[in-house]
Amino acid sequence: MGGSIAFDREVYIKRRNVLKKNFGKGKILLLGNVNSSMNFKDNHYPFKQDSTFLYYFGIDQPGLMAIIDVDKDREIIFGDELSIDDIIWTGPLPTLQSLAEQVGVQKVKSTSTIIKYVGDGIHFLPPYRPEHSILLSRLLGKKLHKVTKRASVKLIMAISQQREIKSEEEIVELNKAVTITNKMHLTVMESARIGMHEHELVGIAEKVARDHNVSLSFPPIMTTQGEVLHNHYYGNTLKPGDLLLFDGGCESISQYAGDITRTYPVDSVFSDRQRALYEIVYDAHQLAESVANPGTKFLDVHNAAAAKIVEGLIDIGLMKGDPEEAIINGAHTMFFQCGLGHMLGLDVHDMENFGEEYIGYTKDIIKRSDFGYKSLRLGKELKEGFVITIEPGIYIIPELIDMRREQRMYLDYINYDELDKWRNFGGIRLEDDFVITSNGAQLLGDDLPRMISEVENIRSKAYSQ
């Protein structure tokens, strides 16, 4: 919980005015998050405000709700001022009324009165926390399991079309988030040595975030088993010959997210094999960056990166045949099982709570459900102002190799005998954050080393201290 309000009141007033204009007619209910208990009532998970509430109302406190009445052109924030019982525990805090004024809202009403303002036709977003499902069920008098289905597609579209285009002040904040994130990555890259444990490096990373008084934007992946896509085990010891994959991000104070991945040898230099696969991922990253232009479908950027990976793997003998056919037949998913990237903003997967079919896809560009594409979170055409990640990778998963070989799949494209010699290689991912401009994809933050020579240069520092 940051506490302070990120932007001037005019920013919030303008955001709500844009929403009202785009929405046209009706009444909108936006729910802020509540404290969520960890193991007993008063022991909470760290508070995380709902990003849409934060976007339009800026107040980073639990237990708030808001109504935007488009027809009457007014907003009300619902919440309760602190009682003396609360103040004993929290100390004196700014009043809700004064916070509301800071974001340009005059009317504050107590929580219990909201029922009077909520009727059948009210528009709300799909709930992603059980507390909200229960509240909506109660407010609307509908069965719990029916609440999500009643979420407003009109509201999802209006909000996502606004939030997906990042304004200048948001780009400033995203740059801050990525700058702290890069500092965190550089610190880990300079610290990782043979004999350390993954969890020690998580500690080093978290310290950088704390030093900047910010939180991590998601639980980090710090692993010598990079082929496990979302690995949150931190118990391995770093051994000679290992690759270390660190996928982690910091937030800005204003809670915009950074999301970066680097992979590098635990030794100070890459082995021949590590170098060979790293260069393929690097080339795919460069290519994706160069074709991620406004008007291009991100699905096509994904496929371009996949083609680059296939060409590279053919060059070193792990794949064979015609690269285009290999991709049409899905053979690249032996190595690149996930998506090339996703939207980034206040959420690390921005607005994924609205549903990927609305955020990453359109009526015409529908999400594919086949292996290798079902985890591509973004497929639609890029627009100026989008902020996205680009994160190609090569993941050598022994279980997948064995299964596909047994199924006799991709026999025209995969050199299984050769691949078997690499089965314990691990995984490589390179991820950076970009804003789409009229000149193409522009890197956010300062440049975090990515080239092999630069990475080795930093890695040698880890051993020269």
Ligand SMILES: [Mn+2]
């Ligand atoms: Mn990512």
